[in-house]
Amino acid sequence: MTAVKTESVERPEAGPPLLDVRNLHVTYGSGASAVPAVRGVDLRVEAGRKLGIAGESGCGKSTLALALLRLLPASATLSGQILLDGEDVLTMKWGRLRAVRWAGASIVFQGAMHSLNAVHRIGDQIAEPILLHGRAGPAAARTRAGELLEQVGLPAARADSYPHELSGGQRQRVMIAMALACDPRLIIADEPTTALDVMIQAQILRLIEKLVADQDLGLIMISHDLAVLSDTCDRLAVMYAGRVVEEGPAEQVYESARHPYSSALSAAFPRIGDLSSRHAPRGLPGDPPDPSALPSGCTFHPRCPAALDICATEDQELRVAGPSRRAACVLVEPGTAAAPGLFGGADEARSTS
């Protein structure tokens, strides 16, 4: 499987990008029961840039997040390259890998209730990586934990609290403070606002945006919510069945997707006030595919409203679909106008059953 080379697209800076993922494959299990979760993904994030990864359940986005720091269970096999500051995470020795974890890149996990240890005070949990990576002594680490809490909008005195004493939004703030503890250059946020109320979600997103901008960090934000990602990120990658099927500037991907899947996904988030979506919910027939039983050809073809015969047999790779845009669809010809109006008005293709 040879993926399209990323070199050609755009490269304004001289040095290597913060993160450069090349042809990453992740497979769970082995032999006949092997389940491919990520099937050849290329991504790059420059310092100070924000990349959104959108996708639905089973598309491999969370596996991808964990793979970036090799946090997957032993049953997973990885191949390809994950270049963090030019150094391949996949070939690192354990000691080097542990040093890179959190200091090079940290993760804001989803569902902060379970991602924090319930029996340790949050101040200690924030200070733990600082001590571990030798950034400060115990006293200084505690002071730093307090500063970090204030940075994310919580009083430093909260350091003495236990996770269950905080609300969901506050716990997510703690997660963010913890992610900043070792001044990483890259933050991976895996569904950081899932299960939060809209108002709290807006607060958290605002916070993340501000911190990333202030400290010139790279951000990878993973979410099922295309609307949120397009609002927050610079670039957007849409994943389907373990692959990136469309990638490009966030606003463009959301507003005028080139791949029928991104187009449908974006239509699933109605714009209030848009009369075409009033009393007309949009979706796709069928379900996201089970990674252990992927359809042949283009994995999206069974649900695709624009599928051609060839789609059932021929795998589609990412191709250039405009300036700094790529999409993996047979209908995409370089240079063509955006979005072949697949989801313009009310149409009958969507009601299956």
Place this chain on the structure above:
Amino acid sequence: MTATTDSAPALSPRALTWTRRRQAAARFWQQYRAHRAGLAGLTVLALIALVALAAPVLVGKDSQSVTEAPGGPLEAPSATFPLGTDQFGRSLLALLVWGTRVSLTVGLLAAFLSVAIGTLVGITAGHFKGWYGNVVMRITDWFLVMPTLVLAIALATVLSRSLWTTVLAIGVTTWPTTARLVRAQTLSVESRPYIERSRALGGGHRHIMSRHVLPNVMPLVLAQTTLVISTAILTEATLAFLGLGDPTVVSWGGLLQDAREAGAVSSGNWWYLAPPGLAIAVVALAFTLCGRTIESVLNPKLGVSR
């Protein structure tokens, strides 16, 4: 996701139910078979059950008789008596075979009694959360803090010596564990949304307890039963060893008591002592293995807990 359950289109609801049950049973066996320990336990149990059933044929009814004992007292193992003889000259092998019946009977009956009480109490206490549940759980807790063995000993002392006393003493003292487990499981089932859906559909107490709670606690109950059987067999042996069993029947615990009284310990007659205890351990272990396997098959999330 792709199931092979596309059924012939003209089945009646009843036939559908049976098809489903058959499939479930087949699936259960399929998974059970994959556990070697469980399979070993099951094989041992099958063999022992066979021995118990065939005891009259294997060793003859008269082998328990003290007066018509075939050998001399306390003979060492020989070709005639592979495990030697007891102080009355009876063949220990024959007695061991007879003892199988008592151990299995008492174990099964006591476990059944215990689990039946425990399940009933547990489900109702979990379902009716008001004063009923509170009172019942208070009683359960009170039974739970009673040291099981001490209470069983006390009961066996108080009541007349018979197998039924042993069954009762074990059954009455071990049910609270099951009740607590079942209640916890009931509470967890009752907090699931499908219970609310069922209530919203108009389902009453009986409907919810029998259609939703019971099927969901059954795996636990089944596993618990096998585990209680092994406890019951051990407790039966203990009571018999303390001289609180039925003196008219031969049981493994009783054999051990006889051995001790006959001075087998001080004279080093290990062949008198070893086999009955080994038999108890093997049966108890076999039931435990089966129980753990059932548990991990029916409730993989619970894992092998205990």
Place this chain on the structure above:
Amino acid sequence: MTTTPPAPLLSAQSLEVAFPGRRGAATARAVDGVDLDIRPGEIVALVGESGCGKTTLARSLLGLVPPTAGRVTFGGEPLDYAGRALKAYRKRVQLVLQDPSGSLNPRHTVYDAVAEGLRIHGYAGDERAAVAEALSRAGLRPPERFFLRHPHELSGGQRQRVVIAGALVLEPELIVADEPVASLDASVRGEILALLLRLRDELGLSALVVTHDLGLAWNIADRVAVMYLGRIVETGDVEQILTAPRHPYTQALLSVLPEADGDPVILTGEPPDPSKVPSGCRFHARCQVLASGEAERAGVADACRGQDLPVLDGGGAAQVACHWAAATTQAPAAG
């Protein structure tokens, strides 16, 4: 849609539900005075953040949580909480829950799950035919293929269809759906919502959809009621409320949507606590209009802080429970 309002099918009048606090904590007034009507064939969206009491309100409309005060009427008759009458009521009003994996008993087949309602209510007709019919109505065709499946063999969307079929099989008049698509994948949501719309069109089914998602309300609802801290603070036709909201809270909720124009109004602080309902307007502590001094300029700031607002009536007209909105617009706001 609301020219001459027909008699409401389901109606809540001055409904209150309170939960006693645990370990001496204050009583939580989850629903604190709500009037709400749902007319035949109407889809009403009940919108609010978590902890606002919307789920409790839905539960109490179904008789699953007894109200502390006020009453629920169905077809003009007050809801009777005695066993048999409640059971009959539950044949006519059905519940669809958020989590389709949780709302199906993992040990029941699809057939059993759908037939459960029929069995509870002693259905005399052909059970198999009724189940098949409900499944195909819910979009699972051919139904026979699904009879013997267990929930874990289905996808999330299919599970939710099974739950809906289980509700449809009793031929109800109203469905209460609590976050019916919140746990489904975005691309699957549309299909389920389209199903609800189609059921309304084909069967004349009414629906109360409880959701936190304003986009969902825009997609399928006729009317929307925005709930805050146990009260409905703004209600009216979807187009009107969602495009020209008048309550500062509704405005804030709409402004933080990713695709909203203009600056988002991010309310500070934590979600409200129903055991501590503030005096005056219950929103005043977080109100951006009061905070910015605009309410002061309109001369209502004191009222915001000290004067409780009346309960909005349950009918279809656009209403808002806000001193500032009442003072600054000519529209006949309540109060």
Place this chain on the structure above:
Amino acid sequence: MSTESTPALLKGAAGADPVETDGPAPAGPSARGPRTRSTTAYLRYAAGKLAGAAVSLFAVLVTSFFLFRLIPGDPVKQMTGGRQVSTEQIAAMRKEFGLDLPLWQQFTEYCGKALTGDFGTSYQFRAPVMDKITEALPATLLLTGTAFVIYTVIGIWLGARSAWRNGSAGDRFHTAFALTLYSVPSFWLGLLLIITLSVGIGPVPGLFPTGGMESGSESGFAYVVDVAHHLVLPVVTLVAVEYARTLLVMRSSLLDEMGSDYLTTARAKGLRDDLVRRRHAVPNAMLPTVTLLFVNLGNTVAGAILVETVFSWPGLGGLFYQALSVPDLPLVQALFFIFAAAVILMNTLADVIYPLLDPRVGR
């Protein structure tokens, strides 16, 4: 037997997980008062538990009195052991032991005296019951205490190791070995140990004494060594049959924790594997195990009856066995009460201590 020992507390904590999107809001941070309020809440909780324990103790007292009155036969006849005694003598004995009074009066007297620690006079030994008990108590405490410490350490250590290497050869071996020993009757194991290690088989000489706690001729340090020598076999027996429970509970609670997200967080922070286990997984998994430990301690006192009997250990268990065979009612009653009280006490202690260990509960 009572492996299911997680207190109601734990279940409450699990059940209170705020999954519900709505309804009565979980006590948020704003609802959490200053520390003083949480302390009073804890004290109220602890007081409730203690009151519950008092009720249980009383119930046990009542049971201990009535249960053994059901034993068929006349205790006085038993005492006289079939000797010819005049009716006057019998009447005098009845009076001596208070058996001439109506049952309810015997009961109130029993309860009243029990409160002051007076459980009457032993029929068998003609001595105050409490004296017999205080005589035997140190032996029991020594035996059960030693065994408890050893099987707790072994159980927790092996349990944690097994879970962490779930499915490995070591895990399978330890689990199988523990289960096997768990299925062995303790008295039988004791007897076998006596035969092999005390009596000796063939050329193998006896290494340990067959029973008792001391040889009686030693003093000073030699006495300590002598007691330790006597202690080995009973302790080995108790540990062998008891450590499995701790191992299995520790193993399963650590297995429960192993998929947890916070462990992924810990790994992502760059922690070494053994630090992830020691600092994060084990403390969480220990919580349910701690409760079990207390319950174990309570149960071991009663569970030692058999081992004490087999090894003629001069403790409470042996005393109980002797008293039962008479039956020596006052002694049986008192011992029954003490065995149950030990369990109640330990359960209560577990309930009271648990919230101090788990920040999620009670405070």
